[in-house]
Amino acid sequence: MYARVLYQRLARFCHPSLAVYREVFWAQHRHRTVAVRNEEEGRDVLLLPQRADCNVGYTLQYNPSSYQYPQHDSGTSLSRVEVEEETDQTTLIPPFRQQINHYSVSSSRHLSSSKNTLLDLAFNRNSGGKKAGNASQYQTEALTPDIKGNPRAFQRCRPEYSAISLDLSQRPPPIQSKQAFLLLHKVTILKGSMEPSNVTDFLCKLGHLHHDQTPLVRGDTRFIMLLRYAVENLQYFTHTQLLEVLQSFVWLGLPSTHSMLGLYETEFALRAGEMTVHQLLLAADLWRSLRRSVPQYLERLFHCISLNLKQVGVPELVQLLYIMGEGRWCPKELVNPIEQLLIKYVEMLEPEEIGVVCLSLFKSQTSLSVGAVNRLVDKAVSVVKDMSDFALVNVLKLLRFSYLDHRAWLEAMEQEVPCRTPGMGVQGLMHIALACSALHYRNDHILLAIAERLPFLASHCRSKDSAKLLWAFGTLGVQPSQCPSLYPSLIEALRQRETEFQHYPEHLLTGLLGLAFVCKFPEDLLVLALSPEFVSLATRSKQLDLKKDLFTLDGTVALEFPHWTGPRLSRQLKEEVKEMLWNFAQSDVCKKYEVLEAESVLGELLGGEEFVKKRMIIPHTRSIDLEVHLDSTGKPVVLATNNLTSSLERSTPFSKCSAGWERISTGVTLTEDLLAQLTNNKKNKQLKPANLTPQRFPFRRMKPDEGGRLFSIDVELSDGLVESLTKPGSPSSASRDLPLPKGTPVKLAIQVSNRNHYCYRSQQLLGLHTMKRRQLELVGYRVVELPHWEWFPLLRRSRAEKLAYLHCKVFSRLE
Structure with a gap:
């Protein structure tokens, strides 16, 4: 034994290159292990050798540091409006997800002079022509799945959608895992001699793997090698091959954070001017299916569409609006053309298409003329019986955003909502109540039907749902005596989600103000809201201005509870907010x-x-x-x-009105x-x-x-x-x-x-x-x-x- 050890040490001394080789081998092994682990956690890191392939008219640089997993990736950052309004998404989205507001629906609560909503629940809105920025993302515990709609259901209304979208419910025929690993073995044999057609063929066939087995493939180093070869051949793919590769990424469940996808976005953006309208829309839909934000590509897409408006029919228009909604952005120069196309095609829209159009206009914060919105809602009224709950709620979202009272639609809601509430989920009911509140529309047939259903769904409520429901019912003056179970159940739901207030303090304040309107004051939540720790948390927010809400709540406690011994706001903060409000009043x-x-x-x-x-x-x-x-x-x-x-x-009064x-x-x-x-x-x-x-x-x-x-x-x-x-x-x-x-x-x-x-x-x-x-x-x-x-x-x-x-x-x- 001693001789063997001595021999090994001597051999290592005599052959240092062998020792170095072994160190490299184990380093590579450790890297592959980390790559597999990162892949399993959805943090795929693709390390490519640092080199530069210089070809005529095309340069692709590889920099390993650029592929490191960033702390905040633009590909996955979602805006506040996306998180708040994406209430009925497919099963690809976790059932409960909220984010800190970066989006201002200028990012503070405000006093609206034009709408006279003196205590505005919504946040200031970004202009429709601006792109949403990044936001910090907080994950919280999952809730029991709520009743949801399918935001892509409209794509089944016409066969034409098959050319411009991907039906996620129609996966390709599955292959066995053995076949998948045989394909990966061929990758190691062909290596650098692979042609673009080979790469496309391999990826498309691997995309047929059952979705439960795709993590095994994504974690294989040979698959990572295949992705590298795909990047090396990126410029040589035809448009069709490039779309097929992107589609295979969807079926393989490639994480949206994968740094390699940034190179594909750049390539699609470069080719946008050469692609047809159908190819442009299909690529945008594939990016959406990957759950990745691609502002660079969308900018090129919208520019190319504006040059080819004559090729835009009904399905192309609806799909374009869907992409705009999911991207939370509509260029200003496209608003008028889109409005004209909508007016042209409005009578040809199917019920679910109307729903997705309304939702997209809402999500992208696109303001159409009153006449155009009225035409759209007129059509919705004519087919309201055939609309899904999801589409119906989306029409209300658009009316809420437009501050438009459409009498015929509101009258239709008086008949439809009470019939539909037993089959609706919390988030749909919340948006109906919130729309009524935004429009100042009190209808007891609607509100009491919602109030009767909500106590059974309290366990499904996020803090946002409870808060906005309390705000809506309080704003419209629905008294506790009219619905005895409503307010206690929503208050208890707020208590159950207390941990969320650390990330979303605005929800607690919104709910408590709604309760104060109807003389309901849960003291434990008031103590929390006015505690120094919570006040410090709320006033530190750079996205939201919660000082006015804290001031309103504090002043209400002072008057309604003259013997209150709990915490209060500091004199300095109260004077600051008082001066702010008075300055606004003077100017407005x-x-x-x-x-x-x-x-x-x-x-x-x-x-x-x-x-x-x-x-x-x-x-x-x-x-x-x-x-x-x-x-x-x-x-x-x-x-x-x-x-x-x-x-x-x-000021001197006007001499004439x-x-x-x-x-x-x-x-x-x-x-x-x-x-x-x-x-x-x-x-x-x-x-x-x-x-x-x-x-x-x-x-x-x-x-x-x-x-x-x-x-x-x-x-x-x-x-x-x-x-x-x-x-x-x-x-x-x-x-x-x-x-x-x-x-x-x-x-x-x-x-x-x-x-x-x-x-x-x-x-x-x-x-x-x-x-x-x-x-x-x-x-x-x-x-x-x-x-x-x-x-x-x-x-x-x-x-x-x-x-x-x-x-x-x-x-x-x-x-």
Whole structure:
């Protein structure tokens, strides 16, 4: 034994090259072992020798470092919208997947002036022409599979789709694993002498392997060698061969993170100008089937399509939109051509094609004209009975994105949704409720049908689902008494998914705000949301601005729970958010014509602008009020001007209304009795003597008719009457005869509302504004509302009529 060991050491000393060879051998062996392990984990690393093959007109460089597995690969990064809205994907997608928002639907919650969604659940939207960036990906525990639809079901509507897409349900006839390994053995025999046709043939045949056995092939070093030869022959493949190779990668389940795929994307991008429309669309579909993002290729695809629009028929258009939706990107220059093609082909679309078109427009954030969306939804209404649940939900997503209320579709939903809810899953129900919330459409037939189904599906809820459902039902004012099991089940679902809040703090805040709208306050979740650790987590987010939500929640707790001993926000954070909200109000809401006019008329009515203060009485509700104080005799009290209001530049009201006001239906008139009450003066011989106490006639508002008339009995305004109405001091003299509350002065919060403060076609306030009214009363204010259906028509009427209206509104609250 000793002699043998001595001989081996001597041999090693005498033949160092042999020792080096052995070291290289074991290093290669270790590398292959790591490659197999990485492959099994979905992290295939292809190490190619560093060399350069220089050919005429083509250069392919190999750099081993470029094939290392990156920490964040662009090929697998998905946008926030993709993660949130890809609710009904195929079985290739895990049943539960969420990601940190990188996508802004500018990436913060905001106060929308144009839509007046003062507490916007959605996030600011990127423009449709921008590509989505990368996002950190967090995997959480899987849930029980939910009921899902097939987003590629539309490809079965027409035989033409077979030329531009891959049917994932039709795998090629399987071969035995022995045949696969014989093919790999041939690879070692042919080696570098393989032609492009050989590589294509090998890969296509290996793609016939049963999907359960593909990991064995992908982990074989001979397969890695085959992939290397495929890359070496990349430039020599014909277009058809290149598509066949890419298709074989789909059947072999090649990971989307495989670094080699970047070379194929570059090759496809270079060839895009030479390929037909069908080949371009097929390649895009194959990339989608591989679950890989290919922005470089898509950019070339869209450019080539724009040059060949005459070759785009119905299937090509629908497939193109599908690719745009899955890529979360539609170039601006293609929006108008696509809209024209949609209008041209809309009547030829099948029900499932309508669904995927709507979903794609939603995912790619592509805004079409109102007319085009209406045409598309008109077609959807005509075939709604034949649409799948998945397609139906997608139409609602488009309406939600477009902020478009399509009455016929909403009426159809009143009939369809209650019938379909027993067979729908959580995510479909969530999107229906969320669409109703975004459109401010409260329909109890729809909402209560969803509420009845949800308690049985609570275990399927992600934190996002629970939060958005609570937000939707709270915004629309569905009370707990109407659906006793709904809120407790969703609250418990939030508790069960508490660990997700570390990655998605916005979900907890969204759910708690929805609960606050309907006076539900789970204290354990409130303690968590206002804890220093959670506040620090939420405010550190670079993608989301959650400070306003925290401020609203903190202010609500302060008013609704005066004896709260739990955590609160720091004074510094509250002051920061308060200043942010006020700066926004100054630049937006405070400059609106209806608000400026109300402030101006009130100042004239009460005797001066110092009697009216435009401010945020309770800032956490994110809206302003016109504050007025009256003493025990009904006389206006001068209000102290604080720093916020002094910095506000008072703009002069417009001398003429904008063009938008000219289209508003008008017809507000005054009654003689009302004028007698307001002016305390004589009008010809019909009014009472001035020394008599006038009777208090109610300001009778009738249901607006087609002419917009709100009050009965027309009366002409004489010069003397106008002078009496506008003379300083007249309001206070008239108010002395009104019965006033005894004791402390009356504080009034005068609110100029608009239609987006209310549920669709109703006078029911939305959740945030209902909560604000409730909290204003808690702090001792009487709310005086100037509803849009009364105040907006008056904006085009005379000054005297506005004064009379506001006089009645203000002093009637003293009774």
